[in-house]
Amino acid sequence: MNNWKRKLKDYTVPEVKREKIESLVELCATYLPKTIDDRFEISKVKQALMVTFSGKKSWLLLELLVSVIFLFGIYHIVKDQALFFITFISSLMTFILILSFLQNISYGTWEIEKTCMISTEKVLLYKIMIIGLLHMVLLFFLSLYTFFLTPYDFVTILCYGFFPFFLSFALLFHLSIYFHSKMLFLGIFICVNIISFLLISSFHAISSIALSVAILISSIVYFLFSIHKYFIKMEEEGGCLLWN
Amino acid sequence: MELNLNKLTKQYGSKLAVDRVTLTLQPGLTALLGANGSGKTTLLRMIVDIIKPTSGEIFYDGKNIMKLKEQYLCDIGYMPQHLGMYPNFKVEEFLYYMATLKGLKKSYAKIQIDKLLHKVNLEEKRHHKIKTLSGGMYQRLGIAVCLLNDPKIVILDEPTAGLDPKERMNFKNLISSISQDKIVILSTHIVSDISEIADRIMIMKDGSIISYDRPEVLLKEMEGKVYALTVPNDNVVNYEKYTIVNRKVGREETYLHLLSDEKIEGATLLTPDLNDLYLYHFKDGEEF
Structure with missing residues (x-):
């Protein structure tokens, strides 16, 4: 009896190692039921927002910076050339957006991104929808500001502001079906500016609202057509990004 | 859990990259051996649904993956041969970005990221930029990305390319530890990478699987x-x-x-x- 008591007195509880607990928890976890709902976000809206705003957000800062430059410029310097200025600023802002979309070109991350639940195509669509919408809201306010400071009518300003946005995206999607060049978007930026300036210069004298609206509608139609064609081509090629 | 490839074929113009591959994959490590240009990468890209086969089908637990779509991608982890990650992202930041793309809930992503950074021994590099990582660390981060969603099917395309012998050994142990309850396919042309750890070996030549069995069976044929x-x-x-x-x-x-x-x-x-x-x-x- 005394021997038993002595043993009990001398007995010390062994220290439990952290690794042991971790491995035990891991072992238990493997037996827990694991459904898709446990791990994955089901809400498409939440998914879209998460994807759009994950990663680098320098594009947002740049967009705001360009907007400030525009506000300053239109007020102090180029009031008379407002249409040209808004076209240029709009295409510059679109260029920043395109850069944010295409950051996966240079590093070949697309291959692992393609095997994700939210594939590269979906990321592109989500970004076009959400960032595009934000961009249009911003442009809308810039156009409104220009309207109060210049003699041009609001619809014309709006059309020339939005025209480069749709034209840039339309050209990007359309041309990347045929050319797999990383320099494509730089070319598009230059192209869009030249085309916009030419168009605006040509029709500036007429200054008809109907013509402005017609230009805008044609760029929207071209945008929808090229994005549709792009996704069809993507599907045919097995979904690889065409510029890779 | 089973992955069945049924007469899987991929043709690029007149070149037959993968020729009517039919096989059944089960949990464990399957090594895909083949010389450069034998069609390994094309086969793996079809399995992870990056490229569509010219003909043939893939069944996951008896269901066609074309019908499963997202449900199938939930169970896929892929590490490509030319692993590209944004160099200016921090390690943790990139893992969160990939977790988002994999559609993971933030709470689940946090648990997984902590667990995986510990597993691949990159905890100390958590806040370092990807461009500062060594070749071995870069590959280990690739494995962490691959395992983020706790996939049941893990596809590794030449993951040890460019690693020194010590890193290669560490990588081998890591892969061995994850292949218990998952279908792991490891493509390589470096035999030492899969010796001792492969449960099955698949040999691919000119787009066809010419041998697929347990190593001991294949070695017996060589006697x-x-x-x-x-x-x-x-x-x-x-x-x-x-x-x-x-x-x-x-x-x-x-x-x-x-x-x-x-x-x-x-x-x-x-x-x-x-x-x-x-x-x-x-x-x-x-x-x-």
Whole structure:
């Protein structure tokens, strides 16, 4: 009896190692039921927002910076050339957006991104929808500001502001079906500016609202057509990004 | 859990990259061995649904993956041959970005990221930029990305390319530890990467699977085909018609380790290893 008591007195509880607990928890976890709902976000809206705003957000800062430059410029310097200025600023802002979309070109991350639940195509669509919408809201306010400071009518300003946005995206999607060049978007930026300036210069004298609206509608139609064609081509090629 | 490939074929113009591959994959590590250009990457890209097959189907637990779509992608982890990650992202930041793309809930992503950074021994590099990582660390981060969604099917396309022997050994142990309850396919042309850890070996040549079985079965088929002998230096030329696995030239004599279907007089039979198996199948001057 005394021997038993002595043993009990001398007995010390062994220290439990952290690794042991971790491995035990891991072992238990493997037996827990694991459904898709446990791990994955089901809400498409939440998914879209998460994807759009994950990663680098320098594009947002740049967009705001360009907007400030525009506000300053239109007020102090180029009031008379407002249409040209808004076209240029709009295409510059679109260029920043395109850069944010295409950051996966240079590093070949697309291959692992393609095997994700939210594939590269979906990321592109989500970004076009959400960032595009934000961009249009911003442009809308810039156009409104220009309207109060210049003699041009609001619809014309709006059309020339939005025209480069749709034209840039339309050209990007359309041309990347045929050319797999990383320099494509730089070319598009230059192209869009030249085309916009030419168009605006040509029709500036007429200054008809109907013509402005017609230009805008044609760029929207071209945008929808090229994005549709792009996704069809993507599907045919097995979904690889065409510029890779 | 089972992955069935049924007459999977991919044709690029007139070139047949993958030719009617039919096989069943089960949990465990399956090594895909093949020379460069044998169609390994194309086959793996079809399995992870990056490229669509020209013909044939893939069934996951009896269901066509084309119908499963997102449900299938939930269970896929892929590490491509040319692993690209944004160099200016921090390690943790990139893992969160990928977790978002994989559609993971933030709470689940946090648990997984902590667990995986510990597992791949990158906890200290958590806040470092990807461009500052060494080759081995970069590959380990790739494995962490691959395992973020706790996939049931893990596809690794030449994951040890460019690693030094120590990193290669660590990587081998890591892969072995994850292959218990998952279907792991590891593509390589480096035999030492899969020796001792592969449950099954698949040998691919010219777009077709020419061998698929347990290593011991494949090695048994090689018995009686591996020889060793020592010959005078000026007599070596007579043995060059055989596949020479190894030759050690001495002052007067040369030791030869040969592969041959016919018996070589005076030579000692050796127990075949996986290197012999690989060279036996790719003896026709293909790149090793």
